[in-house]
Amino acid sequence: MTISYNWLCEYLPVKPTPEELSTILTRIGLEVESLDKFEAVKGSLAGLVIGEVLTAEKHPNADKLKLTTVNTGNGEPLHIVCGAPNVAAGQKVVVAPIGTTIYPLGGEPLTMKKAKIRGEESQGMICAEDEIGLGNSHAGIMVLDASLQPGTPAADVFKPAQDWTYEIGLTPNRMDAMSHIGVAKDVCAFLNNLEHTHKYQVQLPEIKALPAAAAQLPISVTLENTDACPRYSGISITGVTVAPSPEWLKNHLLTIGVRSINNIVDITNFVLHETGQPLHAFDASAVKGNAVVVKNLPQDTVFVTLDEKERKLDATDLMICNGAGEGMSIAGVFGGLHSGVSDSTKDIFLESALFAPGGIRTTSFRHGLRTDAATRFEKGVDISNTVFALQRAAALICELAGGKAASDIVDVYPAPKVKTQVETTYAYIHKLSGSRYAPEKIKNILRSLGFDMIAETAESLRVAVPFSKPDISLPADLVEEVMRIDGLDNIEIPSHVTISPSLSAHPDEEGIREKVANYLAGNGFNEIFTNSITNSKYYTPEVLERAVKMMNSLTVELDIMRPSMLETGLESISYNLNRKNEDLFFFEFGKTYQVLEKGYAENNHLVLYLTGKRTAETWMQKTSPVDFYDLKGFVLNVLKQLGYQQFQWVEGTDTSLQPAWEIKVKNQVVATLGGVTTQKLKQFDIKQPVWYATFNWDKILGLLQKSDNFYREIPRFPAVRRDLALVLDKQMRFAAVEAAARAVKSQLLQDINLFDVFESEKLGANKKSYAVSFTFLDTQKTLTDKEIDGVMDKLVKTFETQLQAEIRR
Template identity: 85%
Template sequence: MTISYNWLCDYLPVKPTPEELSTILTRIGLEVESLEKFEAVKGSLAGLVIGEVLTAEKHPNADKLRLTTVNTGNGEPLHIVCGAPNVAVGQKVVVAPIGTTIYPLDGEPLTMKKAKIRGEESQGMICAEDEIGLGNSHDGIMVLDASLQPGTPASEVFKPAQDYIFEIGLTPNRMDAMSHIGVAKDVCAFLNNIEQTHKYQVQLPEIKALPKADAPLSISVTIENTDACPRYSGISITGVQVAPSPEWLKARLTAIGVRPINNIVDITNFILHETGQPLHAFDAAAVKDNAVVVKNLPAGTPFVTLDDKERKLDAADLMICNGAGEGMCIAGVFGGAHSGVSDNTHNIFLESAFFSAGGIRTTSFRHGLRTDAATRFEKGVDISNVVFALQRAASLICELSGGKAASDIIDVYPSVKVKTQVETTYNYIRKLSGGNYPDDKIKNILRSLGFELLAETAEGFRVSVPFSKPDISLPADLVEEVMRIDGLDNIEIPSKITISPALSAQPDAESVKEKVADYLAANGFNEIFTNSITNSKYYTPEVLETAVKMMNSLTVELDIMRPSMLETGLESVAHNLNRKNEDLLFFEFGKTYQVLEKGYGENNHLVLYLTGKQTAETWLHKSSPVDFYFLKGFVINILKQLGYKQFVWAENTEAGLQPAWDIKVKNQVVVTLGGVPAAKLKQFDIKQAVWFATFNWDKILGLLQKSDNFYKEIPKFQAVRRDLALVLDKSVKFAAVEAATRSVKSSLLQQVNLFDVFESEKLGANKKSYAVSFTFLDPQKTLTDKEIDSVMDKLIKTFETQLQAEIRK
């Protein structure tokens, strides 16, 4: 939220300095993120003075230059060489003496120095308007009113606007502070609290009586959808002259970053930022049959908005229509191309209304129209402020455009809204806030903010909430109001805190996550965070059947909650590859979402993305690309970090990876890994291989909670290794060897590992040899050869029976 210091001070009974006001705003919860000086003219004409040209003679060494002497009211006249063709004796001009810095519209600032131009001394400059930022003309020097006195500062003559601009970081619930008057109310409440008084009140602008038009222009108002529009007010004004706004109005809007357009539109924008109430002005010629109807139009109805784009309306979009049923404006969001104020407008119908916050928010997001009006309506404007803002705007329009009121104010308010009531106790406020507030201070703060005390007991009270604060409905909301107006920095911080330690299930989920993240970061991985809202075009129709779709998507590219982690990660991979960052090791903790038979489901994941080279190329080692086995190594190490040493590998034909493997622990799939298919990579314009692994983190944690092997003591006894060379068919994968090994039940066998693969015709047709190591350990004692040989014999028989293996001697 942008607030002008000068504008805000118009409503304050006192005028703190910008720095004091910045401190006050931050103390009451309106955090000032920046405070900057605003200058309508860069430099504000500092150092420039009014001068009188005393003499103007031809330069002896240049045909287009003149030698002048100029009286600047400071003793001896200045000798200035001037190249302007219109310089003449007796003119009052703007002079930049030596030492003055000027700020041209184009180019860098320039500080005046004593100089010689073609052999003649020059003690400054006689200025054109573009040279000092007052305009675009460079046809000659500025010639001013002859009555001006030499030596008068130029800033006193032109009075360039100066201001201080506050950027306030508003929280979403603070719609009451989305205007200058709203902020002024908080400041006055703070001042009242400091002095325990009620003398500081917002100085509301005077509303002058409206001049009456000779001929009436009566326009009726009908609300067909009173749920979406509980209140609608308007007035007809005739004889307006659409023209540029006066300088004071332009300066107010320009200071807060709003571009002036014309006096009518500028006044509606001014009232928006003054009161927080959006307004809209219609060209009365577009209000056919002199009737305004607030209603919904059929779905698919085309409507051309102010930006000349045709939009298809939804049946839920509330519209402001004329008597012929034609849409003139998307209510509370955006005006129409054919009903707005133009240079040819002479009669207007001015609207001020209250629209349902939910409906405006839905329509605004649906059409991608995030306007200032929609931003305020969707948070809930002050329904009691509708007519005041209309009167204020009508008064300014009549004053600045020459218009006259051609009707009384129409106010259609079929069901008067009742104020919310909140009841609480003084002890509750003190307990929840941690502040020892006296009862009178609490009541004084709430009264200063516009709350009305309805009932009071020794223990507590009941208040009605002003319509300007639609977010307040609970006792805790009152606590927040008291705390911030008294000053958030006034809450005492206790010297000690007493807590009871809480017991949690072991191992702790956050500790497990941190352990894995530390391992990956130590091995060169970077953690990424991708958007859980993604683009439906990435997925097949089968996947989208169970995808969670966004009701109000921010853009057409972000319309579903991600059903898998792969695609959002590939966006990050593509982003890096497009910037020549080609060797990537990424990991991410995130969630996927799906529609269930009853409600929705979400699953936690850890995912890995690998692409590019394994290590940087050096003179000693050539680099090799990452591959399935490089990925597999990290996956296995992560499982081992978590205490798992026994798991089952199984091919997966439905994972959408090539190749694709599942790793199972206790018959549950905990990891799926493989290569990203070429078709998927093409979707993201990725031209190099990407390897992907996804851990079902919920299952990982669930199994850990039931396991006692997360922390284990280092064994005291020595492990024993035995090796076997197995001759097998080439079709037999090592996973089958592992499965056969597990079928031999032995508490001594701790680990099986493939350390060599050999293929040769000497082994026989379609044969290969696996060199496999077996590690044995008894944590209670030293193993004997007899015990180990017994298990090895069982293993050999199993391999021969199940895999038709031959044991190489």
């Protein structure tokens, strides 16, 4: 949120320096993220002076130049070569002497130096308005009022606005500080606490009596939905002239980054940022039947908003309608095209209301309209402030646009709100804050913030919360108010901390996740984070039947919660490939979602993506594309990192992968891997192979042993390796060999590895040879040949009987 220093000081009884005010704001929890100088005119005309042209003669060496002498009130006249066609003796002009820096519109800054132009000396420059940032004209130099005195600083004549702006990192609960008066209240409370007084009060603007119009224009207000609109205030103003705003109003808005439109709209924006109360001005000619009705319109009613877009309304969208039942604006969110103020508007109806936060937020997101008004309404505004803000805006409209009040203020408030009461104890404040605040200090802070004391004892107090703080409802909220107004930097930091040791859950999910992430990052992977909301067009109708659909999607491209991790990762890969980043190793921890018969399921996953080259190409070695076996190696190593040693391989059913494989541990699928199909890659315009693996993270954690200690002592006794060459049917997969070996169930067999595949007609028709190594280890003693031979004999017999294998001797 942006706050103007000069604007804020209009409501303060004292005027601290910009730096002092920055410190105060940060101390009271309104953290100043930046403090920047604002200049309506770049450079603020520094160094420029008023001059009087004494002579203007033709340049001897150039037809379009003139030699001038200019009195700048500082001794000898300046000799200046000028190319403006309108320069003449006797004029009062703006002069940039030597050493002055000017800031042309759309150009680079230029510092004046002594120069020779076509052989004649020039000691400065006579300026056009675009050359010093005062306007767009370059038709000639600026000719000023003849009464101005030479030597007068140009800044004193034009008075370009200067200010300081604060960018405040406002937390979502601080709607009370979303205005200049709201911030001023906090500053006054801080000053009162600092000096143990109650003398500092916000200086609210004086509201003058409104001039009455000769002809009345009464407009009635009816609230059909008081839950969505508990209070609605309005007034009719006639005889307005829509025109540009005065400079002071333009500068106030420009300082905080708001573009000036016209005097009526600018006034509503000014009062919004002054008081925090959104307003809306209707062209009274659009208020048919001289009646305003706040109600809901039927589902899919078409409404054209100010941006000239047709929007289909939801039946829950609250609308401001006229007496004919036609929508004039989406309440608290956005105005309508046919009811807004235009250059021809003469009569207006000014609205100041409160709308329920939940409804505003839903409507705002549904239609993608994130306006200043909606932002404030959805956080909650001060219900007691509608009439004051209306009076303030009406007075300014009458003053600046020539309007006159054509009706009394209409204030429909059927169920006046009662202030929330909160009770707390001084002991609780100490416990939560860690500081021992004196009771008088606490009460002084709360009174300065607008709280009313309802009841108090030596140990406790009960207060009524001001309507400007709708977020406060708990004792902890009061503690926060006391702490920040006393200054968050006043909270004592204890010299020692007492803690009780806690035992982490088994398995330690964060530790396991970090262990795997470190392994992947150490092997060249980059972690990505993709959006869990994705596009339904990526999925088949069968998948979409169980997809979780968004009720209030921000865009048509983001309309479901992702049913799988693959597609959002392919979006990231496509993005990188389109930018010539072609060798990608990605991993991601994320969630998928689906609809169950009762409720919803949220599943955790770890996914890997590989595409491009295996390693960078160098003069020492050639490179090659990654393949399935690279992916398989990483998948197995991740599982081994988690302590899994024995796996079952089965063909997978995922239609997005070809080939598709599943890895089982204890008959549960813990990982699926394979190559992404060409059809799926085409959806993302990816033209190179992508290898993908997804781990069912929930199952992996569920299968882990209670102790998540995966570290083991190095064996004291040596391992022994034996090799076998098996001649098998050509269709036989190594997974079958491994499964048969595991079926022997020997405690000594630690590892099985395929290290060579050989095919030749010499082996026989449709035959191949697997060279397999077997590693044996006994952690208690050194193995003997007899023990190893016994296991090998069992393995050979198993291979011969179950796989019809022939052992190559």
